[in-house]
Amino acid sequence: MARDETGPHDAGLVAYLDGALTPQERAELEGRLADDGTLRARLDLLARGDRPFRAAFDAVAAAAPRARLEAMLAEALQPQAALAPAAAIRATLRRPWFAVRPAALAAGLALFALGVGAGRYAPAEWWPSFGTASEQDSPEAWRSTAADYLALTTSQTLLAMPRDQALIRSDLAVVGKKLGLDLSPDRVELTKLALMRVDLYHFRNAPLVQITYFDPENGPVALCILGRKQAPEAPESERRNGMNIAYWSSGDHAFMLVGRAPDEVLAPLATQLAQRLS
Structure with missing residues (x-):
């Protein structure tokens, strides 16, 4: 008998974990999970983050112009120059939107997105670092x-x-x-x-x-x-x-x-x- 390979793609399982499915889609998937041990194992694998996200976000971090973004932020926030980048971002976001220079807002959001992206998809054991070069190589x-x-x-x-x-x-x-x-x-x-x-x-x-x-x-x-x-x-x-x-x-x-x-x-x-x- 040929193996049953049908079923939700990983995107559907991730949507389930994120609470992004409709009630009907969620009920249908939960019905399949109740009967399919392999599918439950796959869901558990995704829930634990046992995927190559570390390598993917290492590549993103390596390619991201972080130094340039921080320089833009520092230049745009001269009154906040004494603050660390993270504190400067927080201070900027507390200011009225019309008082924030566009360059500062763009740079701050870009740095924030880079950090959130890595944190959202990396397992907890990778925070705050993403492992050593020897592991990746x-x-x-x-x-x-x-x-x-x-x-x-x-x-x-x-x-x-x-x-x-x-x-x-x-x-x-x-x-x-x-x-x-x-x-x-x-x-x-x-x-x-x-x-x-x-x-x-x-x-x-x-x-x-x-x-x-x-x-x-x-x-x-x-x-x-x-x-x-x-x-x-x-x-x-x-x-x-x-x-x-x-x-x-x-x-x-x-x-x-x-x-x-x-x-x-x-x-x-x-x-x-x-x-x-x-």
């Missing part, structure tokens, strides 16, 4: 990101937009060249799994290729390849973000096979791919 971080992305993919995702096989072969040639790895169809095809699409991403300046298959029994399965040197390692198994993973490395590339399929399905496929691609 760990060899396992890319596997968490790739697993989390595939968790949003269902069988309907793949079957609703089938790809032409000639295009898939062309895509394999393009991404194989990018990785410096032979990804001809005979090396990546898997028995009983239909090769559905090929995508090229980047993870911290390294090319990341995702080759997605359709397993009629277990839904999407993806072979992910990161073009980054890593010590050779034989296939091992783990579970991340609700997904099963078999991972290994060849020295010049890191690999993972990820999906909802059980370990007894993924492990032999990973061994087969490791022999072909390493």
Whole structure:
């Protein structure tokens, strides 16, 4: 029997947690939660903040022109120059709106939004910091990101937009060249799994290729390849973000096979791919 992948998207579960659903939508979702242990586990995962929000907001914080915004605020609030930025913002917001210079209001709100955004979506254990650089750069971080992305993919995702096989072969040639790895169809095809699409991403300046298959029994399965040197390692198994993973490395590339399929399905496929691609 094929796995049931239907149900609310993460956006619907987040809306439920935020109290943003209509009474009817809330009642329908609560009915499903009462009968679906997997869905309850997913809701609990989102409620605990066990998602890669830290990396996302680190990127936002890194790109945000905070220094420039604070400089604008300081310049616009000359009478408040002796105050710390947070105190200056509070003092500004207490003033009548018509007494606040537009530049000060814009800069203050931008800094406020940056702080609220990080605080709203980061788990409590990340406050007030977002972890160390060593945690974010760990060899396992890319596997968490790739697993989390595939968790949003269902069988309907793949079957609703089938790809032409000639295009898939062309895509394999393009991404194989990018990785410096032979990804001809005979090396990546898997028995009983239909090769559905090929995508090229980047993870911290390294090319990341995702080759997605359709397993009629277990839904999407993806072979992910990161073009980054890593010590050779034989296939091992783990579970991340609700997904099963078999991972290994060849020295010049890191690999993972990820999906909802059980370990007894993924492990032999990973061994087969490791022999072909390493």
